[in-house]
Amino acid sequence: MGTGKARKLRVPATDEGIKAALDALESLWAAVGLSRAVTWPVEVSLDEVLANVVRHGLEGRGASAQVELELRIEPGDPPRCELRVEDDGPEFDPLGAAAPDTSLAVDERPIGGLGIELVRRLMDEVEYERRDGRNRLRLARRLVPMEH
């Protein structure tokens, strides 16, 4: 892989918007010949982050609410992927949520918070910033198979 690839897009804060963003990410991988064996953690993370923004941050504002995304793949050995997700919803730091208690039984465990916990574990870097009235989330990961 020679030069890096990047894609910027703006999607509505709806299920259709999430689907469009995940499709764009898939086509970006295809364009640089990366296999799902190394890309899936980024795909799961983008889904979690967007679901969070759409369902919590921008809830009730409908299709007029927009999420801005920048997907960037930097060449290298291994290549690296960086995602930026921005919205102008109310201030909301998803990383501020408490981690779920995985020692609880299946019936007792609350499901909320699980998505963001997965993002923390799947990505190398996760940063939240509130700036200029916008929520800005930056995620990055070296594109190597997941080890755990």
Added chain:
Amino acid sequence: MEIDEEQAGETLVIAPCGRVDSVSSDELERRVVFWLDGGTRRVVIDLSGVGYISSAGLRVLLLAAKRLKPPQGALVLCGLGPSVKTVLELAGLASLFTIEPGREQALARASSGAA
């Protein structure tokens, strides 16, 4: 995502295909609930066609597990690829499910009721 459904004796096999994300998991949930509300008590969910699953998909698997608790019910998962397996493990949920490698083993397990 597409969902294949197949009745094998008393056991229903549900096989989603594609990505089980926050959007498509609603459709999977509708199918699971449809069958469970109809009285189905033995279910195999074959995940061999699933590219990845996010927490919304895990929520559907948990819902199925809660409603199919033994001895009245049985839920067996099979065909877990590395991504699905890893997500289940990272979420701390792997131990909550009965998991078999392939569909044949899963069907045997579900019909024996030892799930």
